[in-house]
Amino acid sequence: MIVTHELRKSFPAQRKLFRPAGPATDAVDGLSLSIPPGAVTGLLGLNGAGKTTTIKVLATLLRPTSGSVTVDGLDVVDHAREIRRRINLIAGGERMVYARLTGRENLWYFGQLYDVPRAVLGTRIDELLELVGLTDAAGTLVERYSRGMRQRLSIARGLINAPAYLLLDEPTLGLDAPIARDLRAVVANLARDGVGVLLTSHYLAEVEQLCGHVYVVDHGRLVAEGSPTALTAGTRLPHTVELTLAEHAPAVSAAVAALGAEFEVGVDTEERPTFLLRSPEDLAGELATAVVRAGGAIVRLEVNPPTLEDAILAMAGTPTSVAAR
Amino acid sequence: MATALPTLRRNWLVTMRAYQWTYFVGTLATGILTVGLAYLAFHAIGGGRAGGGFAAAAGTADYLGYVTVGAAASMFTVRMVLWVAKAQITEQREGTLESQVLAPARRLPYLVGVGLQALTTTVVEVVVMLAFAIMIGVRLPAPDPVTLLAAFVAASVAVFGISVPLSAIMISVGEAHITQNTLFVAMGLLCGFTFPPAYLPDPLRWLGEALPVTSALRALRAATLDHAPLSVAAPDLLLCLALGLAYLAVGLRLLGPAERIAIQRGGSA
Numbered sequence: 116m117i118v119t120h121e122l123r124k125s126f127p128a129q130r131k132l133f134r135p136a137g138p139a140t141d142a143v144d145g146l147s148l149s150i151p152p153g154a155v156t157g158l159l160g161l162n163g164a165g166k167t168t169t170i171k172v173l174a175t176l177l178r179p180t181s182g183s184v185t186v187d188g189l190d191v192v193d194h195a196r197e198i199r200r201r202i203n204l205i206a207g208g209e210r211m212v213y214a215r216l217t218g219r220e221n222l223w224y225f226g227q228l229y230d231v232p233r234a235v236l237g238t239r240i241d242e243l244l245e246l247v248g249l250t251d252a253a254g255t256l257v258e259r260y261s262r263g264m265r266q267r268l269s270i271a272r273g274l275i276n277a278p279a280y281l282l283l284d285e286p287t288l289g290l291d292a293p294i295a296r297d298l299r300a301v302v303a304n305l306a307r308d309g310v311g312v313l314l315t316s317h318y319l320a321e322v323e324q325l326c327g328h329v330y331v332v333d334h335g336r337l338v339a340e341g342s343p344t345a346l347t348a349g350t351r352l353p354h355t356v357e358l359t360l361a362e363h364a365p366a367v368s369a370a371v372a373a374l375g376a377e378f379e380v381g382v383d384t385e386e387r388p389t390f391l392l393r394s395p396e397d398l399a400g401e402l403a404t405a406v407v408r409a410g411g412a413i414v415r416l417e418v419n420p421p422t423l424e425d426a427i428l429a430m431a432g433t434p435t436s437v438a439a440r
Numbered sequence: 441m442a443t444a445l446p447t448l449r450r451n452w453l454v455t456m457r458a459y460q461w462t463y464f465v466g467t468l469a470t471g472i473l474t475v476g477l478a479y480l481a482f483h484a485i486g487g488g489r490a491g492g493g494f495a496a497a498a499g500t501a502d503y504l505g506y507v508t509v510g511a512a513a514s515m516f517t518v519r520m521v522l523w524v525a526k527a528q529i530t531e532q533r534e535g536t537l538e539s540q541v542l543a544p545a546r547r548l549p550y551l552v553g554v555g556l557q558a559l560t561t562t563v564v565e566v567v568v569m570l571a572f573a574i575m576i577g578v579r580l581p582a583p584d585p586v587t588l589l590a591a592f593v594a595a596s597v598a599v600f601g602i603s604v605p606l607s608a609i610m611i612s613v614g615e616a617h618i619t620q621n622t623l624f625v626a627m628g629l630l631c632g633f634t635f636p637p638a639y640l641p642d643p644l645r646w647l648g649e650a651l652p653v654t655s656a657l658r659a660l661r662a663a664t665l666d667h668a669p670l671s672v673a674a675p676d677l678l679l680c681l682a683l684g685l686a687y688l689a690v691g692l693r694l695l696g697p698a699e700r701i702a703i704q705r706g707g708s709a
């Protein structure tokens with residue numbers, strides 16, 4: 116289990132010559148989280164919320180300003196080397212591999228840095244190359260790789276020590292859809308095998324699919340936590356129902372208004388009348404019944420439950436973005 | 441020490457793929473120029489004789505031999521420092537410092553691996569330069585092999601030792617050029633590569649003695665020019681080793697904090 120208690124990390128302000136330094140940035144401001152083994156835990160928040168900083172502290176790359184972080188009971192500051200054996204970090208869009216080595220040489224070298232036993236290393240490298248789809252490019256210099264290929268190699272690097280905890284900072288950034296899907300399957304399998312995974316991602320579908328528990332942070336502070344469904348339900352955001360009629364029918368508007376929900380009337384690209392309904396409950400069934408009874412012919416009916424994205428935007432205090440949907 | 445050999449191999453692979461011939465020519469040119477100019481000055485101005493003061497200060501009248509050993513040692517020092525001290529800032533620039541720090545491997549074996557690979561490359565360069573010196577007629581007396589070997593080992597430790605704190609400075613300030621050139625200028629002035637430090641005022645001479653390269657150079661010259669037995673060079677060798685190891689110990693202590701400063705300064709990702 117990785118446990119953070121009142122974790123705080125502030126960055127000193129940039130010192131400028133002959134000018135007083137501004138205030139320090141509290142990138143992480145009193146976070147208490149736990150990341151259990153055998154599950155994928157999500158860490159969500161808008162840009163600058165402090166997700167990467169938190170992950171770097173957990174990865175022993177940055178030291179906490181105050182508060183504590185323990186990995187299986189070991190403190191990140193006092194037992195950094197022991198913790199480094201047990202964890203790994205995969206960050207999206209970073210150049211964490213050697214450009215002048217081939218893919219296989221990179222994995223070999225990192226395997227040595229992690230003291231992976233020689234008997235295991237060869238087969239593990241082959242398996243990882245296969246896993247990220249780089250078997251054919253294993254002998255090519257990384258400087259000739261595309262960005263997605265580098266990212267896939269970074270993922271293999273992050274798995275070279277068979278970590279007990281895996282920290283994923285936007286790992287699918289820049290990956291094409293099939294590889295991103297494969298990676299999600301890999302992450303789910305790792306969690307099933309007992310690995311504790313922390314995932315940050317701006318692809319919320321990814322988070323909804325993988326994470327049992329999600330922490331939402333804003334300005335370095337925890338604003339909510341729970342399962343993705345509980346978080347979405349908890350914010351009481353509207354379901355939207357969009358209905359398109361074959362042609363204009365005067366009785367329909369009155370019938371829709373009788374439902375008592377907030378709604379907008381419009382036309383689609385083919386000049387057919389549309390109704391957009393927002394309500395805390397899913398009103399699709401009642402709406403359809405009411406429209407048909409009023410003599411309307413339904414062409415299309417689309418129901419959108421609130422998403423985690425809406426919930427996060429709502430929690431981060433930007434209601435305009437929610438209303439825009 | 442598990443990291444040393446893989447790092448040696450990694451650097452070999454990289455060097456074989458992208459060896460900068462311009463570097464080779466550049467360093468070689470410096471060495472050759474130093475020896476060549478000394479040769480010209482010696483014959484054209486000095487008429488083939490060094491001043492009596494020189495013999496007293498340098499402990500040898502063989503000015504050309506003195507300068508040649510100095511130039512070879514200078515080349516060795518500069519190249520080794522460039523390889524070892526710049527290894528980590530190169531990682532930082534290429535974006536691999538974080539994956540390096542993320543791993544449990546220790547820094548000393550990593551740097552030893554870098555140093556061993558640097559040694560192989562640098563020795564080749566120095567040998568080529570010495571071959572040139574001999575070609576233009578510099579006569580190098582047969583060295584005492586045991587003393588020479590001991591001096592070579594001590595010099596390697598010394599140069600490795602000063603490279604480690606230098607690496608810490610470079611990654612924490614995120615700058616290599618000014619840092620390395622300051623050291624090179626200081627060493628060129630203080631350590632006796634081209635002229636005996638006896639010509640320097642006392643405070644500067646002491647400063648020079650604080651750099652292990654100074655005593656390494658004395659031992660190297662004793663081994664080559666004076667054919668000195670090990671017992672004669674021993675005090676210099678021990679001083680050089682002690683200083684080199686002290687720099688190394690200080691450097692290793694500084695690296696951890698320096699790496700954290702480097703990563704923190706690395707900006708938000």
Ligand SMILES: Nc1ncnc2c1ncn2[C@@H]1O[C@H](COP(=O)(O)OP(=O)(O)OP(=O)(O)O)[C@@H](O)[C@H]1O
Pocket residue numbers: 126127140141142160161162163164165166167168169703704705706707708709
């Ligand atoms: N190395 C650093 N030095 C100074 N300030 C930093 C540093 N790293 C992050 N910050 C600041 O800390 C805050 C949190 O940044 P962080 O990178 O952790 O956010 P994030 O949640 O990962 O954002 P994103 O979604 O954009 O990746 C930001 O205000 C950022 O400017």
Ligand SMILES: [Mg+2]
Pocket residue numbers: 166167168284709
């Ligand atoms: Mg981030």
